[in-house]
Amino acid sequence: MGDDVRTRLLEGAYACIAEKGLAATSLEDAARAAGVSRATLYRYFPGGREELVRAVISYETLRFFERLAQAVATAPDLESLLVEGILVAHRSILEHAVLQKVLETEPELLLPQLSLQSAQLLGLLSAFFEAHLGPHDLAEGVGRKEAADYVARLTLSFISSPGDWDLADPAQVAELVRSEFLAGLVPGR
Amino acid sequence: MGAALVDRLPAAFSPVAECDHRSRVSAAALTCMARFGLGKTTVDDIAREARLSRATVYRVFPGGREEIVATAVSSEVERYFAALGAVLAAESELEGLLVAALSAAADQLASHGALASLLANEPEVVVSYLAFSGFDMVLGAAGEFLVPYLAPYLAEREARRVGQWLARLVTSYVACPHFEEPRLSGSLLPPPRAAGGSRFALHPEPIGREEARRLVRQFVLPGIAVLQDSSKEPN
Incomplete structure (x- = not known):
């Protein structure tokens, strides 16, 4: 379950990066693409944007x-x-x-x-x-x-x-x- | 003519002074880069370090900061290759030459102060030369540099390939020394964050002399024999 959300977030963020590039991809974009809230995203990536991009x-x-x-x-x-x-x-x-x-x-x-x-x-x-x-x-x-x-x-x-x-x-x-x-x-x- | 007199001549009238000022500025830029990092180094810092006026700095480097940094970097690259060349010139047979090239090239990279400081603080400046097209440029330069040293033993095509091969090994070991055993659990999780964020650290001896000899005897020399055989085959 947890891994599933994590994978969705990673793939959602990847889709945003493909579209906008690394710098312009925001946490909101990634959360929206994965269909989760910003709060949920922070639970998986407490380091925020930097940690998400690295992941x-x-x-x-x-x-x-x-x-x-x-x-x-x-x-x-x-x-x-x-x-x-x-x-x-x-x-x-x-x-x-x-x-x-x-x-x-x-x-x-x-x-x-x-x-x-x-x-x-x-x-x-x-x-x-x-x-x-x-x-x-x-x-x-x-x-x-x-x-x-x-x-x-x-x-x-x-x-x-x-x-x-x-x-x-x-x-x-x-x-x-x-x-x-x-x-x-x-x-x- | 003493250096003091040269210093007092207006640079525009003296090619000697101009040349001297250029190298002073370039050396000062390296000192500043090692101290503050590349991003934080200003023309004022460089002028102060070189003990020249800002106007003189701009007269010898009309392109300003960018030209100074480019000149400093390329003079460092020249110095690196010159030092390596001195080591290689002392070798009189192929195996010794290859071993010396691997270990000296790696040692000199690993002990380079400005490079270490850049890697620790502004890795983005350096890593663009460690992968993809940036590294192809480095490979080209390394192959070119080694061709004359390998010429007594190898035809030019093989020499260029072997030069690039050595450069790949040097870069790989400088980035990930063997004895660190970079092994992993196989998970898809990113590696944990390091404190301070600077995880680019250079090991002082990335390829030991014995390891270099082993690489050369075990992999490089047999590989050279195959390269030479396949270039002899009629196509």
Whole structure:
């Protein structure tokens, strides 16, 4: 019940942000969109507007990664999981209308929050990769946690910024995954 | 000609004095930024710190505060790369070069006073260079910088990619050092609020020498071999 109201508030606030941007979204807007009173909103987010906005960014970021995880869940091995994951993530970021709009018009409100979240995202990604490392996937001397942590760091970095690589091109993504991601990690390379 | 005489010459008549004044103003701006933060630093603060008149400051920086800050930042970036370059120039084989690049680049970022102060007090100024298109710019600059050092060992295309790869690792470890074990319960709740609100703190040694060597031996060198192989393959 409580979680349900909380989710409605987060989604209501997200809809407002999509429409008006981060700075112009007020607590009244979010409460109205969720169909609850201002008092109820304060019960869930005692820190008010700032806490709500932080929670929305966190919620949407984690949902983005959940969708990404679902999109690649059936990949047969780590290499194809990474290739598919990077292609999908790159496209989703470019096509994410709300993210792109906020990045263009009010990056100073979004980016500090995303940076503060990076340790949390790294933890999530790392746990995800650890679960997807098959029993025979690792080169000798590489620990599962070490491998998962390394892959998570690179994944987060490439999802955000492709640098010189064209991450819309499956051949380049495959080369990237085989070299920077997996060369030292999987046996027999 | 002594510095005192140069100081007394009208700046407009002396390119030497003008250049000297510009660097004094730029250095003063950095001192002020480290002390008050970027947002609170005014041209008056900078002039006072440089012990120059406001008029002189505006003569050497007609663009005012914005131009001073941009100049100070870019001179800091140059200084950073120059110091890193001095470390890299001492290396004579690829593995040592890569290890030195990772650990020195990270250490120098982590011990940068003005950067730490900006991150703690005005993170929005810095974090725009840590993600999305801002970080692509940083990657481009880092790749460009490392190409000549990697040139004895790698073709330009690989050198650029490896330079950017190192920059990604450095940034990742400076933002989240390994030994902090940033693990999480898996809930969708945002992380708890920290007291004072400044949660951007730099660890003094984000990538230890041994960890850098391990990264290079375990991941970077094998990855370079694959990059080189795939560029040899006929397409």
